[in-house]
Amino acid sequence: MGELKLMKGNEALAEAAIRAGADAYFGYPITPQSEVIEYLMAEKPYDRTGMVVLQAESEIAAINMVYGAAGAGKKVMTSSSSPGISLKQEGLSYIAGSELPCVYANVVRGGPGLGTIQPSQADYFQSTKGGGHGDYRQIVLAPASVQEMSDFVKLGFELAFKYRIAVLILSDGVIGQMMEKVELFDPIPRMTEEEIIANYPWATTGKKRGTERRVITSLDLDSHKMEEHNHHLQAKYKTISENEVRYELIDCDDAEYIFVAYGSSARIAQKAVQLARAKGIKAGLFRLITLYPFPGKEMAELCKKGVKGWLAVEMSAGQMVEDVMLSVKGCAKVEHYGRYGGIVHSPEEVLHAMEEKIIKE
DSSP states (O other): OOEEEEEEHHHHHHHHHHHTTOSEEEEOOOTTSTHHHHHHHHHOHHHHTOOEEEEOSSHHHHHHHHHHHHHTTOOEEEEEOHHHHHHTHHHHHHHHHHTOOEEEEEEEBOOSTTOOSSBOOTTHHHHHTTSSSSSOOOEEEOOOSHHHHHHHHHHHHHHHHHHTOEEEEEEEHHHHHOEEEEEEOOOOOOOOHHHHHHHOTTSOOOGGGTOOOOOOOSOOOOHHHHHHHHHHHHHHHHHHHHHOOOEEEESOSSOSEEEEEOHHHHHHHHHHHHHHHHTTOOEEEEEESEEESOOHHHHHHHHTTTOOEEEEEESSSSSHHHHHHHHHTTSSEEEEEEOOSSOOOOHHHHHHHHIIIIIOO
16 A cells, blocks of 8 residues: 555645656646645655756746646646636647647636636536647546545656647646545656657657757648648547546446536535435436546447436536537437536535436426
8 A cells, every 4th residue: 555645635636746757847826726836845856856846937938838848758747727727728739739748737716717716617618629729639637536636647647648648637626625535656766868768759858869850849831731740630539539538437337317527526426326316216427537538438328228317517507518418419318507606516406406407307
């Protein structure tokens, strides 16, 4: 068993970055995410592993520092909360176009605009449909516990370098601020310059080392070459969709009614399942772990087993629900229940919504 600690979700994420062998973290404080950079600054990871931690002058500066470090083959990370993530979108599009690996976290707060510092899940569209410009995708992991805030950093780096892609850990103010027991994984050594040169032939490690000249760019003024590059990207995204879908089924074997949720909403919906079962309602939970790739085929298969209705539970006005509708393709009724503006729903409210929106109708 690894080292056990009682930690906030944001702290677990920060500690996991150190243990995952990250070379650098570039960030900027914003509630409810500030504990990430505060923990890193206090922990002084440079003394532990040589990891650089730097507070940039802005979110825009931070993501472009990530862009540069990722281009050198480094394990690099940033994090922010909703308005700050919006500022990073241009840089993330450049990273996607250049096919560079990185991990970043969004501890979502209510919006639009400056909104509130309270939790929300209203960044789903931005996260899963490509918040920046152009046809690109990113892997999106949705932790539902402090443990997963830690585990998904390690997994995120593995996926980022496997596919040369940005990986988003989409958290929220509940998961980021809550405290739970977390089992920390054993530290992974940082890669040496020689290992980077040997393993990442695309990395800009410097011509002086005897390697061929390497250029990383997302620019190509030849439309035909740009189309070829986009075909390559879409093929990669298809491969990811076929191989990296992650989800959890809870009490779905005989379920007639299914809650669909991720993150903190999934925790609440899991309790709603228990309340429903106590009332004799055959309810289950489909918990999304990857929001992209979305487990649409798996939902469609479940639908064939006699599911009568789906309730998308999210702290938004209704975003994920659209993907649920596209997945089940009309085989059963799909409705949405959400609170927003920083309000967190209760299990009783969620069950009542299922009864009123799905079961009674």
